[in-house]
Amino acid sequence: MNQSPILIQVNCLKKYFPTTEGILFQRETGAVKAVDNVSFDIHKGETLGLVGESGCGKTTTGRTIIQLYRPTSGQVIFDGFNLGQTKGKELRTLRKHMQMIFQDPFASLNPRWTISRIIAEPLRVHNLAQGKESTVKVAELLELVQLNANYMNRYPHEFSGGQRQRIGIARALASRPKFIVCDEPISALDVSIQAQVVNLLEDLQDQLDLTYLFIAHDLSMVRHICDRVAVMYLGVIVELAERDELYDHPLHPYTKALLSAVPIPDPKVTRARKRIILEGSPPSPANPPPGCRFHPRCPLARDHCRTQIPEWREVQPDHWVACHEV
Amino acid sequence: MDPILQVQNLVVKFNTLEGVVNAVNGVSYAAEPGKTLGIVGESGCGKSVSVLSIMGLIPDPPGKIVAGKILFKGENLLELDNQQLESIRGSRIGMVFQDPMTSLNPVLTIGRQIREAMTLHLGISREEARTRSLELLSLMGIPNPEERFDDYPHQFSGGMRQRVMIAMALSCSPDILIADEPTTALDVTIQAQILELTKRLQHELGMSIIWITHDLAVIAELADRVVVMYAGFIVEEANVYDLFNDPRHPYTLALLNSLPSVDQSRAHERLATIPGSPPDGIATFAGCPLAPRCHFAVGRCLHQNPGLEYIGSDHKAACWVDIQTGKEL
Numbered sequence: 001m002n003q004s005p006i007l008i009q010v011n012c013l014k015k016y017f018p019t020t021e022g023i024l025f026q027r028e029t030g031a032v033k034a035v036d037n038v039s040f041d042i043h044k045g046e047t048l049g050l051v052g053e054s055g056c057g058k059t060t061t062g063r064t065i066i067q068l069y070r071p072t073s074g075q076v077i078f079d080g081f082n083l084g085q086t087k088g089k090e091l092r093t094l095r096k097h098m099q100m101i102f103q104d105p106f107a108s109l110n111p112r113w114t115i116s117r118i119i120a121e122p123l124r125v126h127n128l129a130q131g132k133e134s135t136v137k138v139a140e141l142l143e144l145v146q147l148n149a150n151y152m153n154r155y156p157h158e159f160s161g162g163q164r165q166r167i168g169i170a171r172a173l174a175s176r177p178k179f180i181v182c183d184e185p186i187s188a189l190d191v192s193i194q195a196q197v198v199n200l201l202e203d204l205q206d207q208l209d210l211t212y213l214f215i216a217h218d219l220s221m222v223r224h225i226c227d228r229v230a231v232m233y234l235g236v237i238v239e240l241a242e243r244d245e246l247y248d249h250p251l252h253p254y255t256k257a258l259l260s261a262v263p264i265p266d267p268k269v270t271r272a273r274k275r276i277i278l279e280g281s282p283p284s285p286a287n288p289p290p291g292c293r294f295h296p297r298c299p300l301a302r303d304h305c306r307t308q309i310p311e312w313r314e315v316q317p318d319h320w321v322a323c324h325e326v
Numbered sequence: 327m328d329p330i331l332q333v334q335n336l337v338v339k340f341n342t343l344e345g346v347v348n349a350v351n352g353v354s355y356a357a358e359p360g361k362t363l364g365i366v367g368e369s370g371c372g373k374s375v376s377v378l379s380i381m382g383l384i385p386d387p388p389g390k391i392v393a394g395k396i397l398f399k400g401e402n403l404l405e406l407d408n409q410q411l412e413s414i415r416g417s418r419i420g421m422v423f424q425d426p427m428t429s430l431n432p433v434l435t436i437g438r439q440i441r442e443a444m445t446l447h448l449g450i451s452r453e454e455a456r457t458r459s460l461e462l463l464s465l466m467g468i469p470n471p472e473e474r475f476d477d478y479p480h481q482f483s484g485g486m487r488q489r490v491m492i493a494m495a496l497s498c499s500p501d502i503l504i505a506d507e508p509t510t511a512l513d514v515t516i517q518a519q520i521l522e523l524t525k526r527l528q529h530e531l532g533m534s535i536i537w538i539t540h541d542l543a544v545i546a547e548l549a550d551r552v553v554v555m556y557a558g559f560i561v562e563e564a565n566v567y568d569l570f571n572d573p574r575h576p577y578t579l580a581l582l583n584s585l586p587s588v589d590q591s592r593a594h595e596r597l598a599t600i601p602g603s604p605p606d607g608i609a610t611f612a613g614c615p616l617a618p619r620c621h622f623a624v625g626r627c628l629h630q631n632p633g634l635e636y637i638g639s640d641h642k643a644a645c646w647v648d649i650q651t652g653k654e655l
Binding site: 053054160161162163190191192193194195196198199202217219220221223224257258260261262263264265266267268270271275277278280281 | 368369469483485486513514515516517518519521522540541542543544545546547566567570580581582584585586594596597598599600603604
């Protein structure tokens with residue numbers, strides 16, 4: 001198992017978004033519990049995968065960890081600093097070390113800025129380089145992501161999706177971060193380009209000693225790139241294990257269903273296997289079911305699942321699961 | 327068996343400000359009754375344009391079907407006038423589009439939208455159409471169809487909307503269903519529901535399906551025959567088992583290799599990539615469109631297009647090179 005030190009510790013993290021009623025006099029009428037009591041560690045140099053269906057809170061988890069959203073409660077300890085309690089200048093200094101790569105390479109780059117300005121922005125914000133020095137750094141960064149440095153003065157619309165994603169990666173690397181949240185970085189790309197970007201992310205991790213939180217819904221790519229994988233359902237993590245352990249011996253019924261839903265690119269294998277089909281779709285996180293959140297769709301659900309929240313426990317070394325029936 | 331639908335040497339161009347986009351460059355395929363034809367390729371390869379042509383949905387201008395035939399039960403759809411086409415479209419040929427969020431009208435109830443095609447094509451009364459719509463909705467696995475009938479699209483989830491779209495496409499019991507990336511916008515668990523539903527419906531209704539996707543894994547599960555497209559050309563055509571076990575075109579091989587291996591022991595090996603990116607459509611090719619990105623390319627590839635040729639009894643590929651030996655054919 002991974003013996004390297006812990007870089008990020010997430011303890012009982014919650015992020016609720018209040019729902020309001022009224023126009024002039026807004027009152028809070030409830031909350032969307034996007035992330036509800038989530039705890040895990042991320043080790044230095046590893047890639048932790050976070051998978052789940054849309055709306056399960058995986059993006060919110062990533063954003064809350066790097067304080068793009070402030071948590072409702074709970075702690076995020078990054079390299080010894082409790083991020084929830086830092087603010088202002090101190091937080092800004094820490095932000096240098098945490099960056100994000102976004103899903104949509106068309107929406108995440110300012111169309112009116114040149115590539116060099118986009119990539120130099122973190123350098124400017126954190127006072128890392130100015131003028132000529134900044135230009136040299138931008139050129140280095142472009143080469144790092146295997147783009148031609150002569151492209152520096154072009155605009156985002158002149159690039160293809162895969163190239164734009166590389167620009168987004170160069171921007172994330174500009175402040176020399178230790179930790180990067182990759183939020184579905186390849187979902188918007190064509191198949192032949194996905195492999196290029198995945199290989200690039202792996203190379204950069206080796207070269208620069210990066211730690212990734214890799215958020216995705218493509219489970220086969222997650223198995224390829226991640227060291228450990230966490231499965232989220234409706235705001236909670238239901239299972240967390242080392243990747244091969246999780247894919248070969250999933251314990252939680254949701255993980256089993258999710259894995260069996262993934263089509264396999266081999267006609268013989270995919271047609272021979274029996275699939276677990278989940279009925280319906282996930283309920284709303286504004287009003288999650290009591291007890292285990294998965295119980296309305298769970299084939300194993302029994303009475304206590306409807307009332308008691310299952311405990312998050314380590315059933316085997318490094319294999320965590322939240323289910324009464326395991 | 328005679329194919330239900332045949333596309334023959336279809337050429338479609340679009341006039342844009344940047345120049346003429348050669349979207350589809352002489353493509354032929356056939357859909358057989360009770361079978362599924364998969365069309366696979368990356369964005370911009372012409373897979374959607376080729377099926378939009380079948381439905382007569384290419385906006386003209388800027389689009390133009392320059393050449394080719396589309397034979398539906400022997401009748402050339404391209405020669406029909408709008409009224410004749412109207413009687414086939416939505417009735418004999420059903421279509422499901424990619425985005426279930428934008429292809430339903432947000433201000434009309436689900437029930438009204440499903441009923442529309444039936445009252446139009448089958449000439450049945452509103453009451454009959456309602457009864458049939460309810461049957462269809464329950465066939466699609468939508469719980470409490472009676473209650474949901476008068477709901478609006480925003481009250482349905484993405485997966486449910488896609489089921490409604492499929493219900494609409496199937497409402498007049500078409501001979502052929504064309505599905506253009508119908509599960510791309512959906513989660514894997516919902517995709518699994520739709521794939522199982524499609525297989526069941528095909529088994530029960532015996533219709534022919536053309537399924538367009540960029541996802542090879544979905545093709546592996548659903549298709550009987552597969553067409554691989556690149557830059558507006560078909561580069562390989564084979565039955566699904568041959569295509570996955572014995573790919574003969576460098577592009578098909580590269581696509582398969584760029585996926586993480588199913589075989590566990592090789593799952594963490596570095597992914598094979600295709601250098602560069604797909605051409606933008608305006609570029610024209612003297613030779614093979616893949617040549618600039620191809621590891622196997624020989625001199626001939628740059629100035630002579632190989633054309634789709636039989637390389638086995640039931641297997642076609644468009645390549646000058648035998649990729650198993652690396653030698654020129």
